[in-house]
Amino acid sequence: MQNGSKVVCVDDVFPAWARASYTALPTKGVTYTVRSMSPGRGKPLHIVDGKPVKNGAGDAHPEIYLLVDELRNPPDPFCAGAELGFKADRFAPMEEAENEAVYEESEAKGAFALIPGEA
Numbered sequence: 618m619q620n621g622s623k624v625v626c627v628d629d630v631f632p633a634w635a636r637a638s639y640t641a642l643p644t645k646g647v648t649y650t651v652r653s654m655s656p657g658r659g660k661p662l663h664i665v666d667g668k669p670v671k672n673g674a675g676d677a678h679p680e681i682y683l684l685v686d687e688l689r690n691p692p693d694p695f696c697a698g699a700e701l702g703f704k705a706d707r708f709a710p711m712e713e714a715e716n717e718a719v720y721e722e723s724e725a726k727g728a729f730a731l732i733p734g735e736a
């Protein structure tokens with residue numbers, strides 16, 4: 618993945634804190650354009666009594682996060698000037714996603730029969 622590349626969302630299951638913090642979330646199967654990529658934190662904030670608090674939990678697990686042209690979100694409350702982004706592993710490069718869809722389709726049609734005795 619790089620800026621300008623097309624990606625497909627492969628994971629659109631978000632925890633409650635993300636649904637409450639983001640204004641726009643990606644949808645599985647939809648194609649997006651990478652706007653930027655950078656190091657990020659796995660969990661940008663922690664909600665206690667309905668309010669975000671610093672927790673440092675994400676700092677131990679650096680990840681690559683990305684922004685996409687089609688979605689805009691509010692600033693990360695703990696990272697001045699940075700927009701809330703998404704984990705890169707929620708997306709697959711367009712080429713990879715297309716190959717996976719072809720495999721799933723042929724598997725659904727029974728194109729790959731199992732040999733008796735093999736799992």
